[in-house]
Amino acid sequence: MSEHLRAPIRAITLDAGGTLLEPWPSVGQVYADAAADAGFGDFNAVELNDRFGALWRRRVAFDYSRESWARLVAATMTGLTPNPAAPELFDAIWQRFAEARSWRVFPDVRPGLDALISLGIRLAVVSNWDERLAPLLQDLELSGYFEFVLPSIDSPGPKPDPRIFTAAADLLGLPPEAVLHVGDSAQEDVAGAIAAGLKAILLDRAANQSRAGRICSLTELRDRLADR
Secondary structure, three states, rough: OOOHHOOOOOOEEEOEEEOOEEEEHHHHHHHHHHHOOOOOOOHHHHHHHHHHHHHHHHHOOOOOOHHHHHHHHHHHEEOOOOOOOOHHHHHHHHHHHHOHHHHOOOHHHHHHOOOOOOOOOOEEEEOOOOOOHHHHHHHOOOOOOOOOEEHHHHHHOOOOOOHHHHHHHHHOOOOOOHHHEOOOOHHHHHHHHOOOOOOOEOOOOOOOOOOOOOEEOHHHHHHHHHHH
16 A cells, blocks of 8 residues: 555545546537527637636636636637626526536546445545535535535635645544545645645546556545555
């Protein structure tokens, strides 16, 4: 078993986007469908996906508030519609991402969570998100796995701010070293959790093989923890 997991793990916190679920079939397609249904015309989903991705990678001081999302949506739509900041357009896109139909749960998630529950591991969600997260997880029939859902909008700061991880450990009533955080971002998830004293492991589904500190599937966690 990996050296950094040898200390007893009593709870696991998990990131949401990229770890439990992903936009489906793509961010651009969700944008295009929502905009069309709201009467703003037809848009190229691939172009929207590329625009969003470029802006997302360059985001600065993004706090996951409704206001931050509104600015990002407007920037994505700039040049494609006469009024990219139209409240009706943003409302349509905001609402569409609140709906289960716009997301896909990764195939390894439910088997992986079931395996962890069988070991008596407590589970929670810690994610950079807004107030839509808990209802979304409920609609996706995932909320029953978790003791609580902590979106960054309800915490002292978004990951990698260590305070969100400290808040999660406090909610669990556990010392940080008894909590393992799992997520798909080396910076936001792994570095942030370690800075708060938690253990952390990177989930990289695109990797060819797992290694210390990295897994390719949530189903691997059970074997890593079974002999703890």
